[in-house]
Amino acid sequence: MSHGHHHGPAPASSRRTRRVVTAVLVPAALVTLVALVLLWPGSVRGTADPAGGQRALGTVTAVDERTCPAGSPQQRCGSATVRVTDGPGTGTRQAVDLPQGPGSTGLHAGDDVVLLYFPDAVPGGRAYSVVDRQRSTPMIWLVALAVAVILAFGRLRGVTSLAGLAVSFGFLLLFVVPAILDGSPPLLVAVVGASAIMFAALYLTHGVNVHTSVAVAGTLASLVLTGLLGALFTAAMHLTGAGSDDSSYLSVTRAGLDLRGLLLAGIVIGALGVLDDVTVTQAVTVAEMTPAATSRWALYRSAIRVGRAHVASAVNTIVLAYAGASLPLLLLIAAGSEPVGELLTGEFLAQEVLRTAVGTIGLVASVPITTALAALVAEPGGGPASGGPSSGGPARGGPASGSANPPGRPVRHARHRG
Structure with a gap:
């Protein structure tokens, strides 16, 4: 056996x-x-952003919100002061307009924001604008x-x-x-x-x-x-x-x-x-x-x-x-x-x-x-595996499995249960 x-x-x-x-x-x-x-690709070069501008990070230090003029489509008017922490102008304080449009949220002192530096976007306009929030932390x-x-x-x-x-x-x-x-x-x-x-x-x-x-x-x-x-x-x-x-x-x-x-x-x-x-x-x-x-x-x-x-x-x-x-x-x-x-x-x-x-x-x-x-x-067992010395217990399929498999034979299927 x-x-x-x-x-x-x-x-x-x-x-x-x-x-x-x-x-x-x-x-x-x-x-x-x-x-x-x-x-496998070689070095893939990115295309320039058609909108132009450079990405920067900053922290809002102050917010100056004012009432919008009558008939203005804007919901929030005013400006905020942002200290640039990374990117163009790092270490400087810049004035930005409050974000407008769908999905924009109010700015508060201490908010970490993502900036777009684009000095020539609007003639006479601000060089920086808030485009997103920092969410890394x-x-x-x-x-x-x-x-x-x-x-x-x-x-x-x-x-x-x-x-x-x-x-x-x-x-x-x-x-x-x-x-x-x-x-x-x-x-x-x-x-x-x-x-x-x-x-x-x-x-x-x-x-x-x-x-x-x-x-x-x-x-x-x-x-x-x-x-x-x-x-x-x-x-x-x-x-x-x-x-x-x-x-x-x-x-x-x-x-x-x-x-x-x-x-x-x-x-x-x-x-x-x-x-x-x-x-x-x-x-x-x-x-x-x-x-x-x-x-x-x-x-x-x-x-x-x-x-x-x-x-x-x-x-x-x-x-x-x-x-x-x-x-x-x-x-x-x-x-x-x-x-x-x-x-x-x-x-x-x-x-x-x-x-x-x-x-x-x-x-x-x-x-x-x-x-x-x-x-x-797969290698079907021909019926429920019987108990014995290798299985440590009675047959799971009942007495019928014992008559179908003489003592010593069920061990050939023991590996399947491992």
Whole structure:
């Protein structure tokens, strides 16, 4: 029995599983690595701000607010004195007009602000103007609090998840964004970048094992499907990618940028964030159900029921996330006088519908894809694993499992429960 425990069929099935997973993922990883090297951007030069001016930081030292003249469209009139702490004119005190327009807030002594130094903007006008607030300190505290919560609850797994998050942002900021600005096809860059993020983040967060590898394969297949569907329906709906103010601004400042490809790139990268959660859950679910399964088909059917419940919640998450990000747009729809049909088929809203629908289809497809892959490489136990010296307790499946598995045989499945 000892010989059967250490050298029985279990190691052979484990070798088979490793061969299947390796045959799929190693070529994909090599292609991703080669594409990263070929598409890696050189030094991308920024374009000059068309508005002109230089950025500076300052602290408000005094505020002189006056009553606005009758009939004036301004809500607050007067000036403030700001001590420049960084940038042009550091150490000097400058007079600025009180901020006007939508979203502007009142200034008070002690406020830290962002200034724009543009002496020739208005002839005879002030050289400095307040354009924003400094938020670095509260943001640092917020991020520190989030990190503390993750580490307190997740412990070592929290550390690995933060490492995966850092890698994801690293690829986005060092590869995806610069490569698109460098003129590379946005969709290709997004697919390569998302694949690199997926390999690095999932293995860092969940460890190098068969379950993670199955999740990686399922995520990769779902990403490809999402990209193909996005490209198909972007062409079918005749979307240009220039439906938003941000895209229009990019089209002016970055001539030649593929806005349609940029739209598809956003869809692929946005889908990745939800896909990895679903695929990892399904891979682990199949692994946990494997010892008690009688066949791969039975294992698939059991795990897919769990997947349906998970995907129902995840789909709701996607829709609510898009709705929350587009809440001002929803208010415009509710307050507008145009028919809803015309609004929905307009360029801007059609892009949002495309993102939501394609992302949802990719998410739903990831469940059967990942479950099927996990069941394919699994080695069902032929029934509930029996107890014995290696399991330390009675059979979980009842007396029937004892008759199906003579003493000494269940140890071949003990590794699955580890």
